[in-house]
Amino acid sequence: MKISNDKIISNEKIANDTYKMVLQPETIPIILPGQFVNIKVDGNMLRRPISVASVDQNTYTIIYKVVGVGTKKLSKLSKGHILDIMGPLGSSFPIHETLDEVLLIGGGVGVPPLYEVAKQYRQQGIEVYVVLGFNDKDAIFYEDDFKQLGCKVYTSTMDGSYGIKGTVMDCIKEHNITCDTVYSCGPLRMLEAVDKNYKKGYLSFEARMACGIGACMGCVCKDKEDKEMYYRICKEGPVFEIGKVEIVC
Amino acid sequence: MKISNDKIISNEKIANDTYKMVLQPETIPIILPGQFVNIKVDGNMLRRPISVASVDQNTYTIIYKVVGVGTKKLSKLSKGHILDIMGPLGSSFPIHETLDEVLLIGGGVGVPPLYEVAKQYRQQGIEVYVVLGFNDKDAIFYEDDFKQLGCKVYTSTMDGSYGIKGTVMDCIKEHNITCDTVYSCGPLRMLEAVDKNYKKGYLSFEARMACGIGACMGCVCKDKEDKEMYYRICKEGPVFEIGKVEIVC
Amino acid sequence: MLEIKLPGLDLKNPIIPASGCFGFGREYAELYDLSVLGGIAIKSATLEKRYGNPTPRIAETPEGMLNAIGLQNPGVDAIIANELPWLATFDTQIIANVAGASEEEYIEVIKRLNANETVKAYELNISCPNVKHGGIGLGTDPTLAANITRMAKEVATKPVYVKLSPNVSNIVEIAKAVEAAGADGLVLINTLLGMRFDLHTGKPILANLTGGLSGPAIKPIALRMVYQVYKEVKIPIIGVGGICSAEDVLEFLYAGASAVQVGMYNFVDPYICPKIIEDLPKTLKKYGIKNIQEAIGRSHHE
Amino acid sequence: MLEIKLPGLDLKNPIIPASGCFGFGREYAELYDLSVLGGIAIKSATLEKRYGNPTPRIAETPEGMLNAIGLQNPGVDAIIANELPWLATFDTQIIANVAGASEEEYIEVIKRLNANETVKAYELNISCPNVKHGGIGLGTDPTLAANITRMAKEVATKPVYVKLSPNVSNIVEIAKAVEAAGADGLVLINTLLGMRFDLHTGKPILANLTGGLSGPAIKPIALRMVYQVYKEVKIPIIGVGGICSAEDVLEFLYAGASAVQVGMYNFVDPYICPKIIEDLPKTLKKYGIKNIQEAIGRSHHE
Ligand SMILES: Cc1cc2nc3c(=O)[nH]c(=O)nc-3n(C[C@H](O)[C@H](O)[C@H](O)COP(=O)(O)OP(=O)(O)OC[C@H]3O[C@@H](n4cnc5c(N)ncnc54)[C@H](O)[C@@H]3O)c2cc1C
Ligand SMILES: Cc1cc2nc3c(=O)[nH]c(=O)nc-3n(C[C@H](O)[C@H](O)[C@H](O)COP(=O)(O)OP(=O)(O)OC[C@H]3O[C@@H](n4cnc5c(N)ncnc54)[C@H](O)[C@@H]3O)c2cc1C
Ligand SMILES: Cc1cc2nc3c(=O)[nH]c(=O)nc-3n(C[C@H](O)[C@H](O)[C@H](O)COP(=O)(O)O)c2cc1C
Ligand SMILES: Cc1cc2nc3c(=O)[nH]c(=O)nc-3n(C[C@H](O)[C@H](O)[C@H](O)COP(=O)(O)O)c2cc1C
Ligand code: FES
Numbered sequence A, B: 001m002k003i004s005n006d007k008i009i010s011n012e013k014i015a016n017d018t019y020k021m022v023l024q025p026e027t028i029p030i031i032l033p034g035q036f037v038n039i040k041v042d043g044n045m046l047r048r049p050i051s052v053a054s055v056d057q058n059t060y061t062i063i064y065k066v067v068g069v070g071t072k073k074l075s076k077l078s079k080g081h082i083l084d085i086m087g088p089l090g091s092s093f094p095i096h097e098t099l100d101e102v103l104l105i106g107g108g109v110g111v112p113p114l115y116e117v118a119k120q121y122r123q124q125g126i127e128v129y130v131v132l133g134f135n136d137k138d139a140i141f142y143e144d145d146f147k148q149l150g151c152k153v154y155t156s157t158m159d160g161s162y163g164i165k166g167t168v169m170d171c172i173k174e175h176n177i178t179c180d181t182v183y184s185c186g187p188l189r190m191l192e193a194v195d196k197n198y199k200k201g202y203l204s205f206e207a208r209m210a211c212g213i214g215a216c217m218g219c220v221c222k223d224k225e226d227k228e229m230y231y232r233i234c235k236e237g238p239v240f241e242i243g244k245v246e247i248v249c
Numbered sequence C, D: 001m002l003e004i005k006l007p008g009l010d011l012k013n014p015i016i017p018a019s020g021c022f023g024f025g026r027e028y029a030e031l032y033d034l035s036v037l038g039g040i041a042i043k044s045a046t047l048e049k050r051y052g053n054p055t056p057r058i059a060e061t062p063e064g065m066l067n068a069i070g071l072q073n074p075g076v077d078a079i080i081a082n083e084l085p086w087l088a089t090f091d092t093q094i095i096a097n098v099a100g101a102s103e104e105e106y107i108e109v110i111k112r113l114n115a116n117e118t119v120k121a122y123e124l125n126i127s128c129p130n131v132k133h134g135g136i137g138l139g140t141d142p143t144l145a146a147n148i149t150r151m152a153k154e155v156a157t158k159p160v161y162v163k164l165s166p167n168v169s170n171i172v173e174i175a176k177a178v179e180a181a182g183a184d185g186l187v188l189i190n191t192l193l194g195m196r197f198d199l200h201t202g203k204p205i206l207a208n209l210t211g212g213l214s215g216p217a218i219k220p221i222a223l224r225m226v227y228q229v230y231k232e233v234k235i236p237i238i239g240v241g242g243i244c245s246a247e248d249v250l251e252f253l254y255a256g257a258s259a260v261q262v263g264m265y266n267f268v269d270p271y272i273c274p275k276i277i278e279d280l281p282k283t284l285k286k287y288g289i290k291n292i293q294e295a296i297g298r299s300h301h302e
């Protein structure tokens, strides 16, 4: 973890309310798939946690949705602007070398952190199923990017305006995807469903954060079994083994 | 008065901690000599009142000293930046057509609003004496500008590093300037001295302001005689006839 | 969708400039038609003309400001003679904010305003230091707060709102006392007591030493007090503290306010009130709210 | 020029991360050497391990934030076993912040910490809701505040600082009660109670409904309280509330603080404490101050 002044290389809209920003850090840190950065927005106190979607030679990419004041301000920034960024932070999606196939399940802006997972698995030639869920056709992004990596991509929308109508679970059923190792990130209700239906794999969680580094206890969640045990989503998380965390919707 | 988005045409350092900014408003308002504008600075609540130094075809000029957070931020802005500006505000220095000569007495950043006064009197061919007071040589600005208008310019510095050593009053005495109609702007102690030594003319005051338009009563001063009577420096002022206002240093 | 009826006040929308932040409206009338406003809370009126505190009276703070104006105003008679007839020309509801250095002064001010038809309601400012009680604000003691409310209600011919001070351990206790004493409504909150120091001189920036903190900085405190008080009283609440957007208004409505006042943000953006009024219908729509009534106290429902 | 000696605390500089905003220092130790700090106020310790409140526990506010952590901590025994030995390896002064749901809990926590040599002083957090008194903080009642102070002083083998709640009508009254009960120093202020609402759901953002407001927004209130209390007590004051620069520190010293704590700004800039320590000598020099001592209470002098 460090604080770095990262330069915006590009910042463009890629779907409804959804932006892709490429950043160039002063020195390129090692960023693992699933880790996040914590971005200072001018005029706001708390940093905004955003997952890293992919890492390249000397840049990295984030995908964010405009939901409030902070992400709104981010969306207005142009190329060349310098951002005060803390990171990389948190745990990552472990990449196993002994698997035959993996299933990535992403919902909305939960999709981006899965991209780097797909990339690393595809580099090893492992079969990657990708199931994406969006609200509607206009919200869809990254479908082609996953395809270009050679993943098998299946998309669903809640309103049926594209792909399967329904949730990602509906989509999986519909396409008879049987792969049992999942990597998932998205809305809490989706994670809850994934948690219920799978035994192997990893989930990535969100929480309102203050420090982002494990000091304030702002972002904790409980262990599923041992109610005395807790984890900090910013430190032990955001990625946890499936079944580890108590999910309260 | 109106709120306008004014574009910065230039913003350059002209003396120690002192900057000159040329601004282009959306539509050019009528700005009278001695009036001020109230500038919104990003990240600060209260607007910063700054006098207009001179008015041109479709631009106007302000001169400001960096004394705190707001003026510091202003000094960092570059050409093309848009500022949210309220103005022009307050009373102005009346320009009389029947005078033979006038004496302008300016101290530090009190100098700029006198420039437009000098310009208008010189346009009428009236003799203009200008006495400028600064802390030291490095703080001096606008001496040449007044000279170019054809004014008789006399400068003093508190530390004697340039011109007469001492206050503007020392300078006036030293140069035997006898003109009895004064226009003055500068530190309160200077205004107090001018107020004591002259009977005719105008003084421009400063005060910490909130609304800048006369609504909050934040900036009031008292009448010199009638202690029940008060004036709002942002509305009835900043320019008052000499002898009108009670000066409390 | 924006209308709301409160005791004495028939508001076309819930936006009211706060007392002391709008003078008597003259300066803002040069900028826009005051008839767009739901109402106007005019500057605190005292019996005699008051000059107020020495200057500096203003200091800036992070997302806020301190003021120590000290109730400067021309006195109730001058207000009746010069300001109210002019304000009567606008189609908006005038709330007279009443203050005083003793209980008797409040009562006398109210008596003189009773006959004036322009004033639709009173707002008792019980935050100011009271000479009779050693300079303590009536608003920090439930007994004193109830007492002045009762006295005001006895003479007032218009509804009485009481504007509470937030500088208290227990705002609910004060609110309940004031309600029990007959108040028709509450205005929450006045300013919090604060200070700033001059780095050069080491002295307080304000000549009065302390001043009242207002602005977005205090919004979370105001919201909390509106929420706590709404739970415990039946009379309507006008929310105030840091409001500068239609979203802020919505938060206050959710917390339990029936209308709101906008204070220091008038200084930041003199058009803020008409802007909020314009934004409000879109904002309600965006969050699926059909009308103001539906939003009031929403955080407390089911 | 930065040293300051306070009861039990030999500070090389007046900068101390505030309780709850620095954990037990482990996360920040990865970023810089904790030995640069004047001291560290560790997270409130309770007798048993505590999970705290449900989430969300955090909300943003203008120039501030709300938190409702609810004193999550591993319990005093685990702190003694796991955290204090590690903290002992740094050359800085450790202040143990003590909390509890009853007076007896505070006392038991203090007893267990007494033997530990790393802890140089106690800081009683009397802002938290107390089960024995119907969930009211001990810090809002002068009698209760004095009582817990007296009980703590009876058992404590180290100086006792009392950290006051700002949610009171009269901070001076509480401060004097606590001083009379034997407190060695005061810490001013804890957070102000606030709320935020979710625009979509209409509900409070925090699961706990209300939370503690901290950050630059509350600085003017903290400064005012330090100033008022300094006038009336003889024991030293540690100032806290919104500090994020050397200039802020200077304001607190002028107001009457002898040292300061930095809270939520650690989250905005994790290097803020070392930065302030580095800036402080330049800043003192800029304003003509020779040493910390000269600045303390300067606004009150002559
Ligand atoms: C580990 C992690 C990774 C994330 N990755 C992404 C990503 O890749 N792309 C993306 O679009 N979003 C991501 N989010 C969610 C993102 O942090 C929020 O959408 C964002 O903080 C909202 O900021 P705002 O100012 O626009 O909203 P506002 O509502 O104005 O924010 C107010 C406060 O609430 C916090 N907040 C609001 N919503 C959330 C949320 N869902 N999660 C956490 N904090 C929130 C903000 O950080 C801020 O402190 C991630 C969150 C976490 C915790
Ligand atoms: C009518 C008028 C005309 C002015 N014209 C000029 C000018 O032409 N050039 C120039 O350099 N300065 C001028 N000033 C002074 C200028 O307003 C202040 O220097 C400036 O506001 C300082 O802002 P800051 O953020 O840098 O200082 P800070 O100290 O950080 O400001 C904090 C607050 O105090 C106020 N403040 C601080 N000093 C003053 C002051 N001297 N007068 C009024 N408010 C103050 C600020 O506006 C702000 O609200 C004028 C002031 C007035 C009232
Ligand atoms: C400059 C100024 C003057 C004020 N004068 C009064 C007053 O005379 N009477 C009163 O009841 N409140 C007065 N207030 C308090 C406001 O009406 C309001 O309660 C407070 O500022 C909080 O709202 P805000 O955060 O929107 O400013 C004043 C506030 C300011 C900033
Ligand atoms: C996340 C968080 C947790 C806190 N936890 C505690 C605590 O456990 N004990 C305590 O006495 N104060 C606690 N505080 C209050 C701070 O120590 C400090 O008094 C307050 O935040 C004001 O300072 P600031 O404005 O610099 O943050 C906490 C504050 C925050 C923001
Ligand atoms: S955000 Fe502070 S512990 Fe996770």
Ligand code: FES
Pocket (backbone or CB within 6 Å): B208, B209, B210, B211, B212, B213, B214, B215, B216, B217, B218, B219, B220, B232, B233, B234, B235
């Ligand atoms: S600044 Fe408000 S009346 Fe002058």
